[in-house]
Amino acid sequence: MPRSLPGAGLLAWLQRSALELLAGRIEISALSLVVLVVFYLATTQNFALAHAVVNSLPSPFTAQEWRIVGSVAITLVNLLFLMLVPFSAPRVVKPLAIAMLLTAAGCSYFMDTFGAVIDKSMIQNVARTDAHEAGDLLRGWFWLHMAVFGLLPAAIVQRLRVRRENAWPALARRAGLVLGILVLQLAVLGLQYNALSFWGRNHREIRLLINPFAPVNAAIRYVGSQLPKGRQKPLQLIAADAVLAAPARERPLLVVWAVGETARAENFELNGYHRPTNAALSKVPDLVNYENASSCGTATAVSVPCMFSGMKRAQYKESRAERQENLLDVFARLHLGVQWWDNNSGCQGVCKRIESVRLDNANDPAYCDANGCKDGILLKGLDDAMPAAGAAKLLVLHMQGSHGPAYFKRYPESARVFTPDCRDENVQRCSREEVVNAYDNTLAYSDSVLAELIARLRQRQDVDSVVIYVSDHGESLGENGVYLHGLPYSIAPSQQTHVPLMAWFSDGARRSLGVDLACVQRGAEAPVSQDNLFHTVLGLFSVQTSAYEKDEDLFASCRKAAPSLAGDAAPAPAGKARQG
Numbered sequence: 001m002p003r004s005l006p007g008a009g010l011l012a013w014l015q016r017s018a019l020e021l022l023a024g025r026i027e028i029s030a031l032s033l034v035v036l037v038v039f040y041l042a043t044t045q046n047f048a049l050a051h052a053v054v055n056s057l058p059s060p061f062t063a064q065e066w067r068i069v070g071s072v073a074i075t076l077v078n079l080l081f082l083m084l085v086p087f088s089a090p091r092v093v094k095p096l097a098i099a100m101l102l103t104a105a106g107c108s109y110f111m112d113t114f115g116a117v118i119d120k121s122m123i124q125n126v127a128r129t130d131a132h133e134a135g136d137l138l139r140g141w142f143w144l145h146m147a148v149f150g151l152l153p154a155a156i157v158q159r160l161r162v163r164r165e166n167a168w169p170a171l172a173r174r175a176g177l178v179l180g181i182l183v184l185q186l187a188v189l190g191l192q193y194n195a196l197s198f199w200g201r202n203h204r205e206i207r208l209l210i211n212p213f214a215p216v217n218a219a220i221r222y223v224g225s226q227l228p229k230g231r232q233k234p235l236q237l238i239a240a241d242a243v244l245a246a247p248a249r250e251r252p253l254l255v256v257w258a259v260g261e262t263a264r265a266e267n268f269e270l271n272g273y274h275r276p277t278n279a280a281l282s283k284v285p286d287l288v289n290y291e292n293a294s295s296c297g298t299a300t301a302v303s304v305p306c307m308f309s310g311m312k313r314a315q316y317k318e319s320r321a322e323r324q325e326n327l328l329d330v331f332a333r334l335h336l337g338v339q340w341w342d343n344n345s346g347c348q349g350v351c352k353r354i355e356s357v358r359l360d361n362a363n364d365p366a367y368c369d370a371n372g373c374k375d376g377i378l379l380k381g382l383d384d385a386m387p388a389a390g391a392a393k394l395l396v397l398h399m400q401g402s403h404g405p406a407y408f409k410r411y412p413e414s415a416r417v418f419t420p421d422c423r424d425e426n427v428q429r430c431s432r433e434e435v436v437n438a439y440d441n442t443l444a445y446s447d448s449v450l451a452e453l454i455a456r457l458r459q460r461q462d463v464d465s466v467v468i469y470v471s472d473h474g475e476s477l478g479e480n481g482v483y484l485h486g487l488p489y490s491i492a493p494s495q496q497t498h499v500p501l502m503a504w505f506s507d508g509a510r511r512s513l514g515v516d517l518a519c520v521q522r523g524a525e526a527p528v529s530q531d532n533l534f535h536t537v538l539g540l541f542s543v544q545t546s547a548y549e550k551d552e553d554l555f556a557s558c559r560k561a562a563p564s565l566a567g568d569a570a571p572a573p574a575g576k577a578r579q580g
């Protein structure tokens with residue numbers, strides 16, 4: 001029996017279709033075209049993304065890794081749909097699809113060949129590259145790649161006829177589709193939150209490989225940054241009327257404000273936690289521990305600028321914080337000593353106009369290795385930071401603290417108190433017990449650093465010193481399936497907003513500031529927050545200004561010989577109750 005060659009039918013069909021296409025007789029709906037383009041982009045133009053995702057995961061894959069791969073794939077398809085569907089009107093969809101195909105092909109060449117990441121600064125580089133340099137990059141292989149992956153599919157799209165649609169039903173279909181995509185994406189993020197949040201934090205850069213979503217996004221942001229802006233407003237002064245109420249000082253005063261990272265109050269032994277996470281600080285006599293302190297935000301980028309801004313949590317606005325001075329600027333204006341030492345990832349703009357030192361990239365083998373520098377490095381130069389005779393100085397130490405999810409990188413071998421501790425970059429592979437052990441080790445190490453800070457200041461009989469320690473925000477460790485931090489404040493669990501806050505005064509500081517420690521201790525049970533710190537620090541330095549609110553100052557009502565300060569409110573108990 002004669003049989004046709006396998007595939008001959010397909011070949012004939014292809015031939016027929018090609019002729020139909022060339023003749024411009026193939027008609028397609030706009031949404032079908034979008035589906036085809038998305039499928040094409042997802043499967044042929046995102047090799048770099050696929051490669052990076054697979055490389056970022058431990059092998060062999062377990063169910064966890066497959067869930068991440070699946071979530072990324074769905075997210076990729078969803079993002080591509082969201083780029084195209086809203087602009088898929090019949091007259092627009094063809095030029096848009098062609099533009100996306102060509103853009104994706106150009107970008108995939110550089111991503112696949114050079115491992116390039118096309119972000120905003122790369123777009124900037126391209127925009128500033130002259131034709132000669134560009135010619136060096138755009139040689140034979142580039143044009144071949146463009147022809148096969150860009151021009152060919154673009155030409156096919158060009159020959160298609162897009163069916164006309166009735167406007168309103170078409171609009172309704174697209175709205176429904178966008179809604180469906182959003183719901184699906186939220187479901188993926190919600191169901192895979194644990195796997196994705198750990199992995200996503202460690203591999204943020206992977207999102208820059210979503211082609212052509214990331215390059216288009218970068219280009220839009222670049223163009224936006226190049227548009228002429230309205231007149232740049234000058235930096236707004238805060239506490240413009242600030243003066244020093246007590247400029248003359250017998251003994252130098254050093255206030256060390258240690259800003260912690262990701263330390264949650266709940267795991268502090270001093271707050272009743274069942275493990276010895278405060279082995280050292282619990283032995284420090286006269287330490288004031290505020291058991292009931294809340295943060296301004298649930299992320300560094302909110303809490304750190306907020307606590308120095310003078311704005312309370314309820315009014316805090318990032319845009320306003322960027323436009324105006326902060327506490328440190330006021331100090332600089334008053335010629336008080338002020339420095340920021342950073343072992344974290346920077347001061348979030350707070351130290352922009354004052355003297356600051358980055359230690360997180362230091363090359364000191366005693367504290368630093370491939371995992372960065374341990375917080376002990378912040379104490380290294382302490383003796384050289386003492387204020388001169390008669391001077392006063394605020395020194396901010398920005399700690400690495402408990403920065404996750406790779407908690408094990410934050411403490412030295414000697415501080416592995418709780419074992420077994422999670423030592424895997426892919427934290428999701430550790431048991432919860434191992435994660436909590438690693439986290440508690442970060443607290444125990446911070447505890448030893450803070451206790452050493454206090455011990456060293458105590459030895460300096462020649463300087464009056466005060467230590468304030470507060471963490472920027474807390475951390476979730478799997479309670480109700482939530483990990484890490486950064487949830488919207490209104491729904492954030494207490495683990496993310498309840499933070500450790502402590503104060504310590506040297507004997508000399510207690511005398512010179514007239515602080516009644518028993519009174520301060522009595523106030524330490526009341527609810528306090530990062531809102532208090534701006535006013536508390538102004539109070540310690542006797543800065544007189546209408547911006548100072550005495551009833552926000554944690555120590556004001558406990559100062560016996562308090563210098564007269566602005567704000568004539570009646571004495572209030574330290575740490576007035578506030579609703580968090």
Ligand SMILES: [Zn+2]
Binds near residue numbers: 261262299472
């Ligand atoms: Zn933080």
